[in-house]
Amino acid sequence: MTSPSSSLRAAALVLRAVLGGVFIYAAWTKLRTPWEIFAIGIDSYQILPLWAVRLVAHTLPWFELAVGILLIVGLWLRGAAVATTVLLGVFFGLMVRAYAMGQQINCGCFGPGELISWKTLLRDGSLLAASVALTWMAFTRRRPAV
Numbered sequence: 001m002t003s004p005s006s007s008l009r010a011a012a013l014v015l016r017a018v019l020g021g022v023f024i025y026a027a028w029t030k031l032r033t034p035w036e037i038f039a040i041g042i043d044s045y046q047i048l049p050l051w052a053v054r055l056v057a058h059t060l061p062w063f064e065l066a067v068g069i070l071l072i073v074g075l076w077l078r079g080a081a082v083a084t085t086v087l088l089g090v091f092f093g094l095m096v097r098a099y100a101m102g103q104q105i106n107c108g109c110f111g112p113g114e115l116i117s118w119k120t121l122l123r124d125g126s127l128l129a130a131s132v133a134l135t136w137m138a139f140t141r142r143r144p145a146v
Helices: 004-031 035-043 050-073 077-100 118-140
Strands: none
Touching: 004 050, 004 077, 004 118, 035 050, 050 077, 077 118
16 A cells, blocks of 8 residues: 555656656757747737847747756756746746637747647646646655755
8 A cells, every 4th residue: 555645756756757748848849940930939929029039939948948857857846846837827828818819829839830729728727737736746745854
């Protein structure tokens, strides 16, 4: 019989692997194409000035890659989990806004070519829920004594 704490550790490990893999894949899809293509996707949300669009297009994929690696490796788990939840919360909020406004735009999640739909909202909403659960687990587990 497994204890509740070992079950939580196992669930956290699965969530770390899934979310870390998603973030690494998302970063890879953006980094393998010219940054201008990602910038066009960011600009289609019509919320940032051009200088900020450029900054986000250059830095966000690298940040996603770093967060994904931290999740998988398990380093700085609390910070990585919070960063994941904040990023997914922002992404999801922007996607819901665009969908509600009837914008037919690329979500930008995994490179170009994926229009925002109920399917992308369901997927990203599920990732956000998983991230919230992981963040909760990261803050409720006991830290090992040194």
